[in-house]
Amino acid sequence: MSNEGMSERATPHGPRAGEGVDRTLIRAMLDLTPADRLQMLQEEALFLDRLDRAGARRRSESSLRRDRT
Amino acid sequence: MPHPLRPAEIFATLAEYRVNYVVIGGLAAVLYGSPTITADADICAERTPDNLKRLASALEALNGRIRTATEPDGVPFKPDATLLSRMRVLNLTTDFGDLDLAFEPAGFAGYQDLAEHAVEVSIGGTTVQVAALDDVIRSKELANRPKDHATLPVLYALRDEIGERELEQRSGRSRRAARDE
Numbered sequence: 001m002s003n004e005g006m007s008e009r010a011t012p013h014g015p016r017a018g019e020g021v022d023r024t025l026i027r028a029m030l031d032l033t034p035a036d037r038l039q040m041l042q043e044e045a046l047f048l049d050r051l052d053r054a055g056a057r058r059r060s061e062s063s064l065r066r067d068r069t
Numbered sequence: 070m071p072h073p074l075r076p077a078e079i080f081a082t083l084a085e086y087r088v089n090y091v092v093i094g095g096l097a098a099v100l101y102g103s104p105t106i107t108a109d110a111d112i113c114a115e116r117t118p119d120n121l122k123r124l125a126s127a128l129e130a131l132n133g134r135i136r137t138a139t140e141p142d143g144v145p146f147k148p149d150a151t152l153l154s155r156m157r158v159l160n161l162t163t164d165f166g167d168l169d170l171a172f173e174p175a176g177f178a179g180y181q182d183l184a185e186h187a188v189e190v191s192i193g194g195t196t197v198q199v200a201a202l203d204d205v206i207r208s209k210e211l212a213n214r215p216k217d218h219a220t221l222p223v224l225y226a227l228r229d230e231i232g233e234r235e236l237e238q239r240s241g242r243s244r245r246a247a248r249d250e
Contacts, residue, residue, distance in 0.1 A: 011210065011225070021226035025104035030230060034100045034190045034199075038076055041099050044106055045166065049073035056070065 071141055074166030076110045077193050084195045086127035089115040091183040092199045093174050100190055101202045103227050105220050109167035115180040116172055121150035131163035175211040202228055
């Protein structure tokens with residue numbers, strides 16, 4: 001990939017040092033141990049899974065209702 | 070519906086079967102402190118015949134099934150070392166969530182290349198090799214997928230923040246040493 005025309009501090013994906021990114025969450029994550037970070041990810045994955053399942057249930061209920069009418 | 074991701078269980082099973090691998094991708098980024106969310110565990114396993122045999126047994130224990138866009142619950146398959154030796158990428162779903170095997174991640178020849186700079190991390194009593202953050206970033210830059218474009222600025226900021234903390238720690242240490250002299 002050519003870097004022509006880009007400054008030393010830039011990449012095709014944004015500033016090399018990530019300027020402009022809100023670091024609040026990064027700093028909070030850095031205060032945790034890797035095991036705690038994984039635990040947090042696992043809890044988020046569980047939450048998203050519950051959301052997915054609830055969405056799937058709602059979709060199947062509404063399609064059942066449509067079939068009955 | 071696929072199982073939610075439980076990486077610690079995946080790591081424990083891989084350790085039980087003594088599989089040599091490096092954690093890569095989004096999960097490696099999370100282990101370094103990235104606040105991004107990843108739905109799967111990405112690993113790069115060593116491609117030696119013995120390791121592939123151990124990996125095949127571990128995949129069987131994890132109930133690994135081939136994951137495709139049309140079959141998110143996975144298609145059953147019988148993992149064996151010969152089959153795995155022919156693969157470059159294998160997307161699986163397991164009893165502990167989705168597991169992606171990349172034997173040659175973008176920018177790297179394979180396990181040895183990544184293991185050279187990998188960092189050991191302890192997760193619930195299991196030691197896991199995690200690809201260096203610079204290598205995770207390099208691979209994402211080269212993979213150049215839309216999801217990487219979204220993550221890379223965060224990873225640049227994370228790398229910068231880690232660097233700043235290391236500098237602070239070092240200068241704190243030298244101040245303490247100067248005071249104690």
